[in-house]
Amino acid sequence: MASYFIMSPAMNADEVEKVIARSDKMNEEVSEEHPNDVSKYQANARAFLQSLEMYSNKIQLGPEYQEELQDLQDRVENPLTTPSxxxxxxxxxxxxxxxxxxxxKRYQQSALQSIRPFKGFxxxxxxxxxxxxxxxxKGSWEPGKAKDKK
Known part of the structure; x- marks a missing residue:
């Protein structure tokens, strides 16, 4: 996906803040929609995914990428398939x-039954x-502290 955005034309610097504000507003509105309802931005999502699909075909991405795009398209068309x-x-x-x-607890049980225990356990x-x-x-949550120190 990063390559898609890298290959997209740059936007005008004076429009960046407006686009971010609009995106934040859209994100907020979508977050307040009921998960079972079709999003009011369904058409936007369809257009974006279609553009991604055309790009993936153009650079000949493998079938695993096509499957991911199909899964995302299914979520747009059928909200009941979304994680929410x-x-x-x-x-x-x-x-x-x-x-x-x-x-x-299920993850914990799987970890306990693992052939190789997690490092440190x-x-x-x-x-x-x-x-x-x-x-x-390993200290990584503390700013300025080396990760390898204890």
Missing amino acids: AKLITHLKDGSLEEYAIKRA ESNAELTANDLEKELF
């Missing part, structure tokens, strides 16, 4: 917390929150 529409089926009392915990010892943070992030 799929997630709302898991809402309980307006929250996804129960679903998120269920998924996290080979001993199966119970880790404190501080130890877990240290093993997972």
Whole structure:
């Protein structure tokens, strides 16, 4: 996708702020639409995806890219296939917390059954929150601190 934008004509510098503001407004409006409803920007999405498809054909991208574009086109045509529409089926009392915990436990079980444990977790010892943070992030969350220091 980056190559698509690189190969697109540059926009006038005086229009950049207007385009960003319009895009922010569109993003906000789409975020407030019900996930099962067709977006009011469906025509814009169709046009953009058609342009992407023509570009991918022009530079002869492989079938895996065509499949991705078809998946995106399907989401535009059928809102029930979007991630948001799929997630709302898991809402309980307006929250996804129960679903998120269920998924996290499933990922945790998969990790525990893994042949190769994740680096830093080979001993199966119970880790404190501080130890877990240290093993997972290696200091990368702290500005100016080297990632390889402990």
